[in-house]
Amino acid sequence: MEEVLNRFLEITADPYNSIAQYKEKTGQKVIGCFPMWIPEEIIHAAKALPVVMWRSNEPVTLGHVHLPPYNCAISRSIVDDALKGKLDFMDGMIFFRECLISEEVPFILEKNIKLSYIDFLYFPPLYLDDVGRDFMLGELEIFKKGIEKLTGKDISDAALLESIEIYNENRSLLRELYEVRKKTPGILKGRDILNIVWSGMLMPKEEHNSLLRDLLEEIRNSKVTQQVDERRKVILTGCLCQTPQVEILDLIENLGMTIIDDDLFTGSRYFISDLEVNGNPLKSMVDRYFKRPPICPTKADFETHLGDYLADMAKKVEADGVIYFLTKMCPPQLTYYPDVKRRLAKRGVPEILIEIEHELISLEGTRTRLEAFKETIGGV
Numbered sequence: 544m545e546e547v548l549n550r551f552l553e554i555t556a557d558p559y560n561s562i563a564q565y566k567e568k569t570g571q572k573v574i575g576c577f578p579m580w581i582p583e584e585i586i587h588a589a590k591a592l593p594v595v596m597w598r599s600n601e602p603v604t605l606g607h608v609h610l611p612p613y614n615c616a617i618s619r620s621i622v623d624d625a626l627k628g629k630l631d632f633m634d635g636m637i638f639f640r641e642c643l644i645s646e647e648v649p650f651i652l653e654k655n656i657k658l659s660y661i662d663f664l665y666f667p668p669l670y671l672d673d674v675g676r677d678f679m680l681g682e683l684e685i686f687k688k689g690i691e692k693l694t695g696k697d698i699s700d701a702a703l704l705e706s707i708e709i710y711n712e713n714r715s716l717l718r719e720l721y722e723v724r725k726k727t728p729g730i731l732k733g734r735d736i737l738n739i740v741w742s743g744m745l746m747p748k749e750e751h752n753s754l755l756r757d758l759l760e761e762i763r764n765s766k767v768t769q770q771v772d773e774r775r776k777v778i779l780t781g782c783l784c785q786t787p788q789v790e791i792l793d794l795i796e797n798l799g800m801t802i803i804d805d806d807l808f809t810g811s812r813y814f815i816s817d818l819e820v821n822g823n824p825l826k827s828m829v830d831r832y833f834k835r836p837p838i839c840p841t842k843a844d845f846e847t848h849l850g851d852y853l854a855d856m857a858k859k860v861e862a863d864g865v866i867y868f869l870t871k872m873c874p875p876q877l878t879y880y881p882d883v884k885r886r887l888a889k890r891g892v893p894e895i896l897i898e899i900e901h902e903l904i905s906l907e908g909t910r911t912r913l914e915a916f917k918e919t920i921g922g923v
């Protein structure tokens with residue numbers, strides 16, 4: 544199993560290098576997609592490689608000239624990376640209205656670096672009726688035309704359907720892997736699962752599917768059966784738009800907890816729902832955007848509640864608690880937190896908030912909070 548896991552890790556260990564190398568080898572265009580909801584299938588159908596833009600591990604330096612330290616990590620990191628020329632291998636960047644902070648990023652880049660192609664997708668932040676859907680469909684049509692122009696390839700419905708099938712297979716394989724983790728807690732470490740999901744955002748889905756099939760096969764052959772895991776089970780949620788630091792996942796496990804499921808962006812949120820094709824593929828993309836789960840703080844939702852969803856999720860997998868990874872300086876996520884806390888408390892599900900910063904200076908504060916949480920939920 545080690546060997547397959549290392550192949551996922553090779554991609555995430557140095558995404559800049561692995562993607563640039565891939566581009567050199569294949570000559571394919573690489574298009575960066577701002578997290579979290581850009582329909583990558585449109586780019587894939589034009590035979591380009593969509594990559595979800597990521598938070599670098601490097602301290603932000605040049606980026607501070609344009610964005611204050613009280614902006615979220617992903618926005619500062621992308622601006623910083625772009626100014627340092629680290630994203631020069633990208634043939635285009637697509638931005639997305641996630642929140643007010645995300646809206647600033649493309650304009651800062653446009654003014655300060657030479658970009659061959661940039662687009663901005665505006666999807667409605669509200670679950671509305673047909674007006675919102677029509678507007679979004681219009682945005683997708685413009686986006687598709689832009690990608691056709693950039694790549695010089697017409698995107699037919701047949702090509703879109705083929706890409707959707709490949710993406711749905713990826714989602715289904717990842718869900719299968721998560722089911723394995725639920726049945727055999729601890730079979731894969733939190734950091735392994737993170738690398739597996741994250742690598743899929745950075746490499747061709749066909750290759751990722753093949754790696755996932757190999758991994759699942761190896762797990763089946765290893766004959767690991769349902770284990771008696773004495774450790775307390777926890778669910779992770781949040782960390783919008785970015786990856787949490789693997790050191791924090793290690794810490795959770797080293798303190799005697801096991802991660803049984805998650806609702807992270809670099810986790811189940813990315814693949815929980817399929818894109819179900821019902822006639823027009825673009826319309827189906829609109830439907831997927833409005834689908835729940837996942838319940839996302841960047842989409843105002845008056846009907847469903849993240850806290851209730853997490854409580855149900857905890858009940859289903861018999862989790863002992865929820866760890867809420869708050870992306871520091873993320874207004875949508877912070878706004879949701881009080882309601883999540885209140886609803887989880889009402890349902891008797893212990894919860895703790897852990898802030899995820901851009902630069903991990905010390906783990907000591909996080910360790911103290913997690914130790915206290917572990918004492919609350921008990922266990923060995």
Ligand code: SF4
Nearest residue numbers: 615641642645784873
């Ligand atoms: S949703 Fe949060 S993490 Fe994402 S861009 Fe907005 S503030 Fe940053």
